[in-house]
Structures are given as C-alpha cells and as structure tokens.
Amino acid sequence: MAPLLEIKGLKTHFSTDDGILQAVDGVDISINRGETLCVVGESGCGKTVTAMSILKLIAMPPGRIAAGQIIFEGRDLVPLTSNQLDEIRAKEIGFIFQEPMTSLNPVLTIGEQIAESLRRHEAVTRKQALERTIEMLKLVQIPNAEGRVHNYPHQFSGGMRQRVMIAMALACKPKLIIADEPTTALDVTIQAQILDLLQDMKERFGMAVMLITHAMGVVAETAQRVVVMYAGKVVEEAAVDELFGDPRHPYTQGLIRSIPRIDLDSEHKTRLEAIGGSVPILINPPVGCRFAPRCKFAMNVCTEKEPLLREVAPGHRMACHLGDTSLGGAA
Amino acid sequence: MSQYVLRRLLIAIPSLLGISVVLFVVLALAPGDPFSELATNPNVPPEVQAALRAKFGLDDPIYLRYLHWLNAMLHGDWGFSFVSRMDVDQLILQRLPATLYVIGSAQILALLIAIPVGVYAATRPYSLFDQIANTLAFVGFSLPTFFTGILFILIFSVTLDWLPFVYTTDIKATGIRWVLEMIRQAIMPVAVLGLFQAASMTRFVRSAMLDVIRLDYVTTARAKGLGQATVIVKHVMRNAMIPVVTLIALQMPAVFGGAIVTEQIFRIPGIGSLLISSILSNDTPVVMAVTFVFACLVVLFNLIADVLYGWLDPRISLR
Numbered sequence: 001m002a003p004l005l006e007i008k009g010l011k012t013h014f015s016t017d018d019g020i021l022q023a024v025d026g027v028d029i030s031i032n033r034g035e036t037l038c039v040v041g042e043s044g045c046g047k048t049v050t051a052m053s054i055l056k057l058i059a060m061p062p063g064r065i066a067a068g069q070i071i072f073e074g075r076d077l078v079p080l081t082s083n084q085l086d087e088i089r090a091k092e093i094g095f096i097f098q099e100p101m102t103s104l105n106p107v108l109t110i111g112e113q114i115a116e117s118l119r120r121h122e123a124v125t126r127k128q129a130l131e132r133t134i135e136m137l138k139l140v141q142i143p144n145a146e147g148r149v150h151n152y153p154h155q156f157s158g159g160m161r162q163r164v165m166i167a168m169a170l171a172c173k174p175k176l177i178i179a180d181e182p183t184t185a186l187d188v189t190i191q192a193q194i195l196d197l198l199q200d201m202k203e204r205f206g207m208a209v210m211l212i213t214h215a216m217g218v219v220a221e222t223a224q225r226v227v228v229m230y231a232g233k234v235v236e237e238a239a240v241d242e243l244f245g246d247p248r249h250p251y252t253q254g255l256i257r258s259i260p261r262i263d264l265d266s267e268h269k270t271r272l273e274a275i276g277g278s279v280p281i282l283i284n285p286p287v288g289c290r291f292a293p294r295c296k297f298a299m300n301v302c303t304e305k306e307p308l309l310r311e312v313a314p315g316h317r318m319a320c321h322l323g324d325t326s327l328g329g330a331a
Numbered sequence: 332m333s334q335y336v337l338r339r340l341l342i343a344i345p346s347l348l349g350i351s352v353v354l355f356v357v358l359a360l361a362p363g364d365p366f367s368e369l370a371t372n373p374n375v376p377p378e379v380q381a382a383l384r385a386k387f388g389l390d391d392p393i394y395l396r397y398l399h400w401l402n403a404m405l406h407g408d409w410g411f412s413f414v415s416r417m418d419v420d421q422l423i424l425q426r427l428p429a430t431l432y433v434i435g436s437a438q439i440l441a442l443l444i445a446i447p448v449g450v451y452a453a454t455r456p457y458s459l460f461d462q463i464a465n466t467l468a469f470v471g472f473s474l475p476t477f478f479t480g481i482l483f484i485l486i487f488s489v490t491l492d493w494l495p496f497v498y499t500t501d502i503k504a505t506g507i508r509w510v511l512e513m514i515r516q517a518i519m520p521v522a523v524l525g526l527f528q529a530a531s532m533t534r535f536v537r538s539a540m541l542d543v544i545r546l547d548y549v550t551t552a553r554a555k556g557l558g559q560a561t562v563i564v565k566h567v568m569r570n571a572m573i574p575v576v577t578l579i580a581l582q583m584p585a586v587f588g589g590a591i592v593t594e595q596i597f598r599i600p601g602i603g604s605l606l607i608s609s610i611l612s613n614d615t616p617v618v619m620a621v622t623f624v625f626a627c628l629v630v631l632f633n634l635i636a637d638v639l640y641g642w643l644d645p646r647i648s649l650r
Contacts, residue, residue, distance in 0.1 A: 089554055094554075103547045104551065105548040105551070116565075120556060120561075121556065152645045
C-alpha cells in the first residue's frame with residue numbers, strides 16, 4: 001500500500017544576506033497510515049522546516065521549496081498554491097506547535113479558535129461548531145469544558161493550552177497529525193500526560209502521527225519508526241527497536257549514548273557522553289559528509305564524497321561510509 | 332466597566348487641577364494682562380484704571396487669583412472675555428463645533444487611509460506597493476501642515492479656483508446646498524490635517540502589523556487553512572490595533588496643536604484660532620479657558636483609549 005505521506009528529495013532553502021541557507025537539503029521521509037513516526041535531531045537540523053514545508057507554513061520569502069515532492073494521498077502538494085493548500089490544512093493534516101504559550105491567539109477565546117477551524121472545513125452552524133468544540137475539549141480532558149470554552153488562553157496553564165492545541169488539531173479529524181516538539185516547553189510530569197493523550201487520540205481516530213522531537217526518551221516511548229536528521233539531511237531510518245538496539249550511524253550512536261541512564265550502579269557510572277561541537281551553519285556547507293567534522297570515525301573519504309542513504313538491514317537505512325563494502329579498502 | 336470609567340474620571344480630577352495650576356502660573360508670569368492696553372490709552376484716567384484693576388482683582392497675590400478663578404469655574408463661571416465682550420463659555424461653545432468638525436473629519440480620514448494602507452503594505456513587505464506607501468508616508472510627515480496648507484491654497488484656490496480658501500460659519504444657503512458648501516470648504520483643511528496624521532499612522536500600523544504577523548499564533552491560524560484575508564483581519568489586525576489605539580490617543584495633543592496652525596491658515600473660526608487671537612490680545616480668561624478645554628479633551632481621549640484597550644485585549648481587566 002502506498003504511504004499516506006511521502007516526502008521525496010525535499011530541499012527547502014532560505015535566502016539570507018550571507019547566501020542561501022540550505023536548511024533542508026534532500027530529505028526523504030514516508031509515513032504510513034496509522035503509524036507514529038518520530039523525527040529526531042539536534043536544534044537546527046531541519047526537523048521543523050521539513051514539517052512546516054509540508055503545508056508551506058514557512059515564511060516565503062525568504063523561504064523557498066527548491067526541489068522535491070511532497071506526495072499526500074497520491075497528490076503532490078509542492079505545486080499547490082496557498083489557497084489550494086487551505087483545503088488540506090487542518091482538514092487532512094493537523095498541526096501541533098511547540099510553544100503552547102505563544103501558539104494561541106491571546107485576544108480570542110479558545111472555543112472560537114477551535115470552532116473557526118470546524119466552521120471553515122465543515123458545513124456546521126455556529127451552535128453545532130460550539131457543541132463539537134466542547135466535545136473535543138472533553139476528549140482532551142479539560143475539566144468543566146462547557147465553562148472553559150469561553151475562556152481566553154491566558155486563563156490556562158501551559159499543559160492545558162497544549163491540550164487545547166491538540167483539540168484544535170484534532171477537531172476536523174485529520175488523517176495525519178504533525179506535532180512539532182509538543183512537549184519541549186512543558187514540565188516533565190505534564191510531558192508524559194501530553195504524550196499519553198496524543199497516543200490515546202491516535203488510537204481513537206486511527207490517524208498517523210509525525211512527532212518531531214530532540215528527546216530520545218520521547219522517541220523510545222512513542223515511535224514505531226524513527227528518522228534521524230542531521231544538518232538538513234536524513235542520516236538514519238529504522239524501526240524503533242532496531243534503532244535503539246543496533247544504531248549504525250555514528251551520530252545516532254552519539255545521540256543514544258547521550259541519554260542519561262539510572263539503571264547502572266555507581267561503579268559503572270561514567271561521564272555522560274556528549275557529541276562535541278555543534279551543527280554546522282548550512283550556508284555553503286562542506287562537501288562530503290556533514291557530520292565528518294564532529295565524527296570520531298571520520299576517514300578521508302568522508303570529506304570528499306557525500307554518503308548516500310543505503311539499506312543496511314531490512315527497513316533500516318543509513319547514510320555513512322562506515323562498513324560500506326563498495327568503497328573497497330577505504331572502509 | 333462603568334466602575335472603572337468612574338474611577339478613571341475621579342483620578343482625572345487631581346491631574347486636571349494640577350494642569351490648571353501650571354497654566355494659571357505660566358499665564359500669570361507672562362507679561363501683559365487684559366488692562367495693559369488701557370495704560371496706553373490717554374482717554375482713560377489713571378484713577379479709573381486703578382479702580383478697574385482693583386475691581387477685577389488683577390493686583391491680588393497669585394494664589395488668591397487662582398482660588399478666585401477655581402471657585403468661579405466650579406460655579407460654572409468661565410469668566411468674561413474683555414476683547415469679545417461676552418462670556419468665555421459662550422465664546423468657546425460658539426467656536427468648538429467648527430474645530431470638532433474639522434479635527435474629527437481629519438482623524439476619520441487619517442484612519443481610513445492609514446489602516447488599509449498600513450495593513451496591505453505589511454502583508455507584502457518590500458513590495459512595490461509597500462515601497463511607494465513608505466515613501467509617500469515619509470514625505471507626508473516631513474512636510475509641516477503650514478507648508479502643505481499654503482501649497483493646497485495656492486493650487487486648489489488660487490490657481491484652479493476649485494475650493495474656497497477662507498472658511499466661513501455663516502454660509503448663505505440652506506438645506507442640501509448648505510451641507511455641500513460645508514463639505515466643500517472643509518475639504519482642504521481636513522485633507523491637510525488628515526494626510527499629515529495618516530502619514531505617521533500608516534507607518535505605525537505597518538510596523539505593528541509586521542510585529543504580529545510573524546508570531547506563532549498567526550502560523551497556527553494559517554495551519555487551520557483559514558485563508559489570508561481571515562488570518563490578517565481576525566488574527567493579526569485585532570492584535571496589531573492594540574498599540575495603534577494607544578498611539579492615536581497619545582497623538583491627540585499633537586492633533587490639537589496641528590489644528591491650531593491649520594485653523595490659522597484656513598481662517599477656520601475654531602477654538603485654535605480663538606486661542607491664538609486671545610494670546611495676541613492678552614485676553615487671559617479666554618486663553619486660560621481654551622487651554623483648559625484642550626487639557627480636558629486630552630484627558631478624555633486617554634480614557635477612551637484605556638477603555639478601548641480593555642475591549643481589544645482580554646488580558647487587561649478593567650477593574
């Protein structure tokens with residue numbers, strides 16, 4: 001069966017005063033119906049830009065989709081105008097943003113902000129939209145939904161606002177939810193609640209979820225499949241067990257080793273391993289592998305030739321020259 | 332809400348009292364008084380002069396004169412204009428409608444230009460439309476009204492002879508002709524004042540819109556597929572208007588100041604030109620009353636701004 005969403009060779013570039021910033025440079029991601037896919041990577045690796053590109057929510061200009069296809073249910077979204085995309089936004093693909101504190105309009109009631117989406121996409125009266133909104137608020141476990149629907153965002157806590165955001169994204173029952181770091185801005189205890197709620201909703205409505213995060217813990221808890229991104233490219237992709245059990249790319253290995261562990265006794269405790277350096281600036285990026293400057297296994301070939309995604313096990317792909325037999329003695 | 336307005340009105344009392352003290356002291360320190368003219372008039376004997384000065388208490392200490400003025404004000408006695416030979420309140424009431432008509436129309440014109448132009452320019456930053464609007468706005472607020480006013484008179488009255496350049500309150504016409512004539516004679520002063528206001532307001536609306544347009548909740552609104560017009564009007568404009576309301580209210584004193592100049596140029600018999608002529612003729616009671624009316628209007632507009640603020644932004648509770 002064809003995947004629900006297939007991103008092929010997506011390149012999203014931004015023109016800046018210093019040159020073209022290649023924020024996303026040839027990304028392939030596909031999501032099946034009803035699947036939870038996690039996209040992980042450090043800040044600035046292009047996760048958010050990839051997600052925003054799907055519905056063209058990046059600022060254009062300066063942003064631009066330079067190449068690639070975004071095929072949703074057999075239809076390429078890239079050539080569509082913003083007006084045409086409006087039919088897909090919220091109705092087919094819902095979005096949950098990172099910052100619940102700033103992602104809600106402060107001067108409109110939360111009820112209005114949920115209901116306007118329903119009124120836009122479905123033939124409902126004002127009254128029906130309000131009823132559906134209350135129903136959604138109950139579903140995301142907001143207490144006293146009938147009363148709270150007329151409240152403004154500033155009358156809610158961060159966790160409650162993120163529940164409102166989820167209700168908003170789910171209102172039109174989309175087939176795909178894109179959640180961009182939905183728990184990053186929340187307290188740890190609230191994070192778990194929100195992730196549980198997302199999981200519940202996903203099971204109830206049978207939609208696919210694309211969860212963008214930089215927390216490996218979140219990945220382990222929620223994902224079925226994982227895509228690891230680095231500097232605007234996909235470096236590894238595998239089922240979640242496979243990825244944690246047998247990470248192949250040095251960057252993925254570094255990410256997994258940087259998770260704090262409490263299951264080791266004190267004698268075995270070592271200093272937490274961090275990956276040295278930071279994500280390169282993506283204006284005129286170096287040729288070859290973009291991770292090479294930070295990689296402890298870097299070889300000569302790494303700075304000369306770009307590693308391509310290749311299958312290393314069934315359903316497990318990665319982009320690294322390590323163990324690549326086609327390179328002969330180089331590896 | 333009504334409680335908030337009431338409280339704000341009560342707070343306005345001490346500030347108006349303060350303003351009146353300052354005005355009174357400044358006017359008392361200024362050289363000349365209503366009777367200084369009499370001193371140079373050889374037909375008035377010095378004894379009569381002295382008697383008149385004593386009668387009106389002009390040589391009393393300043394605090395006594397202030398208390399006297401305040402007491403009279405509180406009893407609804409605004410004083411007597413020595414030059415116009417009539418009560419000051421009558422005089423102001425006679426002049427106020429022309430001022431409110433011109434300033435009000437100019438402000439409405441300014442808003443009608445500034446909001447659509449500023450909003451449209453902000454949705455297409457650095458486009459041709461935006462560049463043209465910015466340039467015109469820059470030219471607009473760089474040119475003072477006394478310059479554009481005279482320029483307009485030269486073009487539209489002297490050269491083209493389309494519009495009258497003297498404003499008159501006693502138009503010899505009735506019915507629809509009177510209305511048309513009222514509009515015709517107001518076109519130039521309203522345009523001069525309105526365009527000047529619109530210029531700075533446009534730039535302010537544009538930057539307020541640009542501040543809001545890149546906020547997260549605007550992206551949220553876009554992600555709902557609402558369409559550009561709904562996103563701009565419902566989500567961006569409503570938020571961008573909050574600082575604009577403050578600016579307009581804070582600009583009101585400048586608007587009245589600008590009106591004084593414009594009234595002089597177009598000979599509009601409003602309170603601005605009344606103020607100028609009273610200052611020139613040392614008509615202290617009128618000067619005092621007019622400046623005090625200006626102060627009251629400024630305080631009133633600030634109150635209106637605060638109430639609008641609470642209505643636009645639910646985070647501000649008017650309690």
